[in-house]
Amino acid sequence: MEQQAIVLNTKETSKLFDFFKKNQNILGLTGVLILLIIVFSIIAPNFLTTSNFIDVFRQMSMIAIIAIGMTMVIITAEIDLSVGSLVAASSAVLGYLSIVMGLNIWVAIVLTIIMGGISGWTIGFLRNRYGIPSFITSLGWLSVWRGVAYLITGGFPIAPFPTSFSFIGSGFIGPIPFVVILMIALYILFYFILAKMPFGRYVYSVGSNIKAAQLSGVDVAKVKTAVFVITGMFAALAGVILSSRLMSGNPTVANGWELDVIAAVIIGGTSLAGGKGSVIGTFIGALFIAILTNGMVLMGVSSYMQLVVKGSIIVIAVIINAIQIYGIKGMQKDIS
Amino acid sequence: MPDTLLEMKKICKNFGPVHVLKEIDFTLFPGEVHAILGSNGAGKSTLVKMISGAYQADSGEILIEGSPAKIESTQMAKDLGVTIVYQEFSLFNHLSVSENIFAGRFPLKSKVLKTIDYDEMHEQSKKLLQRVGVKINPKTLIENLPVGEQQIVEICKAISLEAKILILDEPTSALNAKETEKLFEIVRRLKESGVGIIYITHRLNELSEICDRISVFRDGKNVGTFNVGEKTISEMVDLMLGTNNKAHKKKSLSSKKPQKVLSLRNVHTKDISNISFDLCAGEILGITGQMGSGRTEIMKAIFGYETLHQGEIEIDGKIFTNPKQKTMIKHGVGFVTEDRKSEGILQGRSVKENIVISIMNQISNKIFLKTTLEEKYTNMAINQTGFFPNLPEKEIEYFSGGNQQKAILGRWLVLENLKVLLLDEPTRGIDVGAKGQIYDLMEGIVEKGIAVLIVSSDLEELVQITDRILILEKGQIVNEIENDNLSVNELTTAIMEGRNGTTSYRIEYEGNKQTI
Numbered sequence: 103m104e105q106q107a108i109v110l111n112t113k114e115t116s117k118l119f120d121f122f123k124k125n126q127n128i129l130g131l132t133g134v135l136i137l138l139i140i141v142f143s144i145i146a147p148n149f150l151t152t153s154n155f156i157d158v159f160r161q162m163s164m165i166a167i168i169a170i171g172m173t174m175v176i177i178t179a180e181i182d183l184s185v186g187s188l189v190a191a192s193s194a195v196l197g198y199l200s201i202v203m204g205l206n207i208w209v210a211i212v213l214t215i216i217m218g219g220i221s222g223w224t225i226g227f228l229r230n231r232y233g234i235p236s237f238i239t240s241l242g243w244l245s246v247w248r249g250v251a252y253l254i255t256g257g258f259p260i261a262p263f264p265t266s267f268s269f270i271g272s273g274f275i276g277p278i279p280f281v282v283i284l285m286i287a288l289y290i291l292f293y294f295i296l297a298k299m300p301f302g303r304y305v306y307s308v309g310s311n312i313k314a315a316q317l318s319g320v321d322v323a324k325v326k327t328a329v330f331v332i333t334g335m336f337a338a339l340a341g342v343i344l345s346s347r348l349m350s351g352n353p354t355v356a357n358g359w360e361l362d363v364i365a366a367v368i369i370g371g372t373s374l375a376g377g378k379g380s381v382i383g384t385f386i387g388a389l390f391i392a393i394l395t396n397g398m399v400l401m402g403v404s405s406y407m408q409l410v411v412k413g414s415i416i417v418i419a420v421i422i423n424a425i426q427i428y429g430i431k432g433m434q435k436d437i438s
Numbered sequence: 439m440p441d442t443l444l445e446m447k448k449i450c451k452n453f454g455p456v457h458v459l460k461e462i463d464f465t466l467f468p469g470e471v472h473a474i475l476g477s478n479g480a481g482k483s484t485l486v487k488m489i490s491g492a493y494q495a496d497s498g499e500i501l502i503e504g505s506p507a508k509i510e511s512t513q514m515a516k517d518l519g520v521t522i523v524y525q526e527f528s529l530f531n532h533l534s535v536s537e538n539i540f541a542g543r544f545p546l547k548s549k550v551l552k553t554i555d556y557d558e559m560h561e562q563s564k565k566l567l568q569r570v571g572v573k574i575n576p577k578t579l580i581e582n583l584p585v586g587e588q589q590i591v592e593i594c595k596a597i598s599l600e601a602k603i604l605i606l607d608e609p610t611s612a613l614n615a616k617e618t619e620k621l622f623e624i625v626r627r628l629k630e631s632g633v634g635i636i637y638i639t640h641r642l643n644e645l646s647e648i649c650d651r652i653s654v655f656r657d658g659k660n661v662g663t664f665n666v667g668e669k670t671i672s673e674m675v676d677l678m679l680g681t682n683n684k685a686h687k688k689k690s691l692s693s694k695k696p697q698k699v700l701s702l703r704n705v706h707t708k709d710i711s712n713i714s715f716d717l718c719a720g721e722i723l724g725i726t727g728q729m730g731s732g733r734t735e736i737m738k739a740i741f742g743y744e745t746l747h748q749g750e751i752e753i754d755g756k757i758f759t760n761p762k763q764k765t766m767i768k769h770g771v772g773f774v775t776e777d778r779k780s781e782g783i784l785q786g787r788s789v790k791e792n793i794v795i796s797i798m799n800q801i802s803n804k805i806f807l808k809t810t811l812e813e814k815y816t817n818m819a820i821n822q823t824g825f826f827p828n829l830p831e832k833e834i835e836y837f838s839g840g841n842q843q844k845a846i847l848g849r850w851l852v853l854e855n856l857k858v859l860l861l862d863e864p865t866r867g868i869d870v871g872a873k874g875q876i877y878d879l880m881e882g883i884v885e886k887g888i889a890v891l892i893v894s895s896d897l898e899e900l901v902q903i904t905d906r907i908l909i910l911e912k913g914q915i916v917n918e919i920e921n922d923n924l925s926v927n928e929l930t931t932a933i934m935e936g937r938n939g940t941t942s943y944r945i946e947y948e949g950n951k952q953t954i
Contacts, residue, residue, distance in 0.1 A: 298806050300798035307795050310784040317743070317781055318796040318849065319767040377786040 126426065127371035128383050131419075135390050142397035149400050156279060162392035163285040164189070164340040165359060166385060169366040170292045171222075171333030173384045176367050178309040178329055179376025180229065180236040184243030185337040186359035188221055190352070191247035192341025197260030197351015207267050215338045221247070222334025226327030236330070244360065251353035259350035271346030281343055288336075292381050305329060309376030365412075366391055369419040391415075441504055443468045443634040444489065444603055449498035451484055458484045460658045461498070466603065466634040471625060471648050473637045475678055476655035477869035482638050485655075486605050489636070490522040491515035502603075519602030523592050523609060529580045536563035536576035539595045566594045570624055572617075584730050585776070586613050586895075593621065597628065604628060605636045608867060610644060614728050614895040615930055622648050640869055642671045643898060643926075654678055679871055698752075699889045700771075700858045702740070705749035709735040710913040713749070717858065719887045722880065724900040724921075726893070726933060727910030733893040734776055735913070737860045740891075741773045742766050754857055767796060770857035772850025774843070774864055776893075782846045783834045790816045790830040793848045800854055819848025822882070824875050840872030847879065859883060861892045865899060877903055897926045897933075909933055 143150040168185050175182050192214045199210035221243055228234040273280040296302035304325045307315040316322050340359075345351055370387030372379025394415060398408050424432070444466040451459040459481045466472050474482045487493045489500070491509040500507050502518055509515050515522075529538050536559045537544075545562070547555040563576035572590050580588060589609065596604055606625075610618045625635060625648050637649060645652060646666055653663040654677040662669075662677050669677070700717040710732040717723050725733050738744045740751055742761035751758045753769045775781040784792050793816050794801055801811040816830045823844035825837075834842060843864065850859055861880075865873045880903060884890055894900050900907055901924045909917040909932055917932055 294806075300802050300807060303791060303795060303798060303807070306787055306791070307784050310787050311780070311782075313781045314775075314784055315795065316763060317741070317773055317775060319764045320795065321764060373786075377784070 127423065128380070128386060130422070130426070131369065131371065131383070131386050131390065135386060135393065138390070138393060138397070142393070142400070146397045146400040149397055154396065154400075156277070156282070158389075158392050158396045159282045159285075160279045161396070162388050163279075163281040164343055165362050165366060165391070166285050166388040167288055167343075168333065168336045168340050168359070168363045169370075169384045169388050170288055170381055171329065171336040172363045172367050173370070173372055173379055173381050174292075174296070174305050174329040175236070175333050176309075176364075176372050176374060177305050177376060177379045178326055179312075179374075180225075180326065180329070181364070181374075182222070182225060182236060182240045182330060182333050183360050184221065184225070184240040184247060185333065185340075185363055186356045186361075187244045187247035187251070188218055188334065188337040189341040189344060189356035189359055190251040190354065192218055192338040193345040193348075193355055194251040194255045194260070194351050194353045196342055196345050197263075198254045200263060201260050201351065207264055211342050214342060215335050218334040218336070218338025218341070219331045220334070221337075222330035222332070223327060225334075226323075226330035229326055229330075230323035248353075255351060255353045257353060259348070259352045261350035263345070263349050263351075267346050268349055269346070271343050271348075284343075289381055289385050296381060301325070301328070306377060309378075311377070362391060365416045369416060371423060387419075441468075442466065442501070443470075443503060445499075445501040445504075446485075446489075447499040447501075449485065449488065449495045449500070451481075451488065451493065451496050458658050459488075459495075462655075462658070462660050464653060464660065464663075466636060468602075468632045468634050469629050470650045471629055471635045471637050473639060473645050473649040473652045474655060475639070475642070475645075475652060475674060477678055477871050480655040480678070481658040482655055483607065484658075486522065486607060486636065486638065489515065489603065490520055490605060516599065519600075520605070521596045521599045521601035521603070522605040522607065523596045524607050529588055529592060531581040532579060534577050534579055535567075535574055535583070535591050536560050538580055538591055539563050539566065539576075539598055541595075562598075563594070566598055569597075570594055570620060572620065586617055586730070589613060590617065590621075593624065597624065601633060603634050603636070605638075607638045608640060609637075610639065610641060614726075615897060615933060616728060618644070640867075640873075641896070641898075642674060642870075645674075656680065675870060699754050700740070700891070701752040702736075703750050703752070705736075705739055705751065706747040707735060707739045707744040708747070709744070710739065712914060713739075715908060715915065715918075717889045717891060719857070719889055720884045721906065722884055722890045722892060722904045724892050724894060724904035724907040725910060726895065726897065726900055726907060726929075727916075728933070731910040732913035733910055734862055736910075737773060737862055737891065737893060740766070740858075741771060741860060743773075767853070770853065770855040771860065772796070772853055772856055772858070773860040774846050774850065774862060776862040776866065778839065778842055778846065783842050785835055786833055788831050789820075789825070789834050789837070789845050792834045792845050793819045793830075793852060796849050797852050797854070800852070815852040819845070819852050822851055823848045823879055838872075840868040840875075843868060843872070843876065844879075847876070851883070856888055859888055859890045861890060863894055863896075864892065865894075865896065873899075897929050901926055901929055 148154055168189075172182060172185065195217060196210050196214045199205045199213055200207045225236050225239045225243070228239050229236050269280060271281060275283055296305065304315070304320050307318070307320055308322050308325045312322055341356070344355055348355070366388035367379070367384050368374065368387070369390055370379070370383030370385070372383060391412065394412065395408060398411065403411070442465050446462060446464040449459055449462040449464070450457070462481070462485060464485065474485070476482045484493065488495050489509065491512040491514050494510060500509065507518060509518065509520070530541065533541070540559050540563070545555045545558040547553045560576045567574050567576065570590055570593065572587065574583065574587055574591070580591065583591070593609065609621055613621060628635060639645070649666050651663060651665055652674070654661050654674060656678060697719045698716050699719050701715070703714050705713040713736055715723070725736060727733055735744060739746060740761070742763045742765065746759060746761070751761055753766070753771060756769060758765070784795065790812065794812055797815060798807075801808055801815060819825070820828055820830060825841055825844045825848065834845060837845070847864070850856060865876055868876070880890055892900070892904065901921060904921050906921055907919045907924070907929065908915050909919070919929070919932060
């Protein structure tokens with residue numbers, strides 16, 4: 103009896119240990135995040151208030167939604183640089199369809215999101231059919247979509263949208279902004295897709311070893327295309343949300359968002375080499391960036407300085423990640 | 439007794455709490471081939487890495503030519519005249535053969551501008567390759583060479599360094615009989631010139647060919663050093679594995695059921711032509727032939743990885759002229775590839791995920807994965823294959839090559855309607871113990887009525903486990919042999935004879951077994 107109990111006990115502790123080991127990235131990041139919150143609570147005025155936290159969540163929501171798609175793209179060892187410009191183009195196109203062409207706003211929203219999906223599809227298609235790196239195609243789109251946004255708006259915001267449209271970006275359900283609920287719902291959905299659905303397994307397998315995945319019957323082309331389509335649609339959705347908040351179709355928005363999105367994914371522990379990562383990590387990564395920005399604003403840090411800090415944090419996060427893998431001494435000279 | 443070239447005294451090495459080497463003594467004389475035997479994890483590679491400077495010993499002494507040496511880096515080892523050919527190649531895939539051979543010490547046209555003298559380099563490489571006796575264009579890119587020829591390039595690189603101590607870590611695991619013989623020639627020549635060679639292998643029958651002395655390692659200890667011929671193979675296996683493990687015994691031929699499950703008819707792809715054969719349920723069919731003879735390509739054609747130019751493949755009555763991986767899996771075909779690392783395992787993912795990746799439709803309803811089913815199939819695979827230790831949540835790369843191979847076999851064994859299993863070099867680089875387990879496993883598979891097609895360059899393996907063997911040459915089947923107590927020598931002869939011997943050999947073989 104006694105022996106059995108001991109055996110059981112060690113099994114339990116090793117399970118707990120495994121859990122910590124497996125999630126040490128996320129747990130570490132959460133620790134740093136909590137530290138950051140404590141520091142800001144002490145030194146930044148008005149930081150530790152409910153309304154400020156709701157604000158933080160609302161501000162992060164668009165980046166965070168796109169980052170769901172980007173997490174999957176990066177897990178498959180690809181990249182999508184077009185998302186920032188696609189947000190602007192979606193905003194401009196939405197304004198054009200709804201205000202200039204007079205389409206029903208909801209129809210216009212659906213068309214805009216389909217456009218985002220098509221944009222992503224082309225990246226996946228060219229990747230699969232001709233082996234063109236997603237870096238190249240999405241870099242092309244980065245320029246094209248920004249240009250399209252300016253072309254159809256002439257460089258100026260298109261307004262006004264019908265007032266009912268403002269709900270998406272500025273509405274509340276109870277005390278919580280609608281976008282925050284939307285964001286959390288999407289995160290829960292995609293957590294389950296990645297962890298509990300065949301498609302999720304396929305995404306990881308493609309990023310881990312594309313040949314092995316293919317030889318195990320995974321339709322790797324379909325998987326890659328799907329993650330780009332989802333990312334494109336999410337970028338367009340973010341464009342819709344942003345338009346709703348500004349109540350105009352606006353070509354100048356979302357400059358450099360692709361970097362914020364990628365930063366959230368990387369800080370969240372997803373590996374650029376593919377095969378590893380999670381949306382939970384990404385969520386914490388996005389939250390980390392949002393809280394850092396918010397705290398610095400409240401402290402009155404200049405926006406120039408904010409850029410410096412944000413950039414440094416990204417690199418530091420990746421260094422910490424590398425230290426966890428290679429140890430403090432870094433990559434050894436050895437051959438393994 | 440000549441002076442020792444290398445002497446290691448009481449070498450210990452720990453990785454954390456694990457004692458990998460325990461007071462190992464080891465000597466090497468000039469002009470000697472000293473083999474190290476041992477199952478995976480016995481400490482062979484660790485010892486060798488210490489000589490080549492990749493690891494440092496925790497305690498103990500290393501003497502090179504009588505004087506104490508501290509080998510702290512691979513560069514220091516090279517300066518001392520130690521060269522190693524690793525089992526896993528360290529070649530640059532996108533560079534040419536000669537660039538690989540001369541990497542880091544290119545012949546220069548101009549010392550000032552550091553321009554590479556390509557003509558000189560190709561010329562010297564050509565000579566080296568000729569010395570080895572292979573026809574490889576030194577300008578070919580490594581990625582365009584088959585694995586066997588890559589191995590030869592690796593060896594050329596090592597001998598071009600004029601090493602005093604040459605370490606060969608399973609050099610023949612990817613080579614066919616002819617290439618192996620070539621390698622032995624090179625080894626003998628190096629031996630004559632006074633080079634000391636440390637030779638690691640899993641193929642016990644090679645030892646008597648070229649080795650002088652043998653050391654057997656078990657659990658990080660040197661359990662015996664003796665001259666070749668002092669011990670029989672079975673005695674050495676006992677030493678390696680301990681006495682309670684027995685090497686695999688030849689199985690009795692499985693009772694064949696005549697039901698055909700796989701037929702190829704007149705199949706042509708870019709690498710193979712006019713391939714036709716039948717495979718019955720419960721049969722193990724071997725395919726062999728020289729490297730590049732189209733062995734792997736047949737499997738790739740069956741699995742829908744190569745386009746068929748002509749011909750058809752029939753699986754259990756269903757005919758395919760344009761097979762695709764997904765459809766073939768659906769119809770019960772599994773494929774264990776030759777290159778475990780680049781085509782087999784999903785790095786960074788758990789053993790469980792590696793096993794169930796092929797059966798997503800079996801373990802999910804329309805939407806979600808069913809954890810219970812996933813666990814059921816994972817356990818099934820682990821139990822059937824003897825994967826050990828039973829840690830399905832751990833990432834696959836933490837396990838030995840033999841275990842990784844078991845997981846990949848398990849990936850197909852869990853396929854509900856598995857009918858045909860394609861195995862490409864399934865025991866390459868796997869120790870004797872795990873090999874035996876995999877053979878047992880294959881017997882279990884065929885007893886269930888599954889057909890196995892196996893490509894192997896290990897002839898002993900083929901005569902031991904197959905019912906029938908196809909011999910390929912230049913993409914065509916040139917001979918077919920029933921394995922009725924076939925010997926390795928008979929099989930070797932058949933392969934050597936190839937096309938020339940085809941018809942006459944077959945008649946002779948059937949009529950007059952003894953003379954061959």
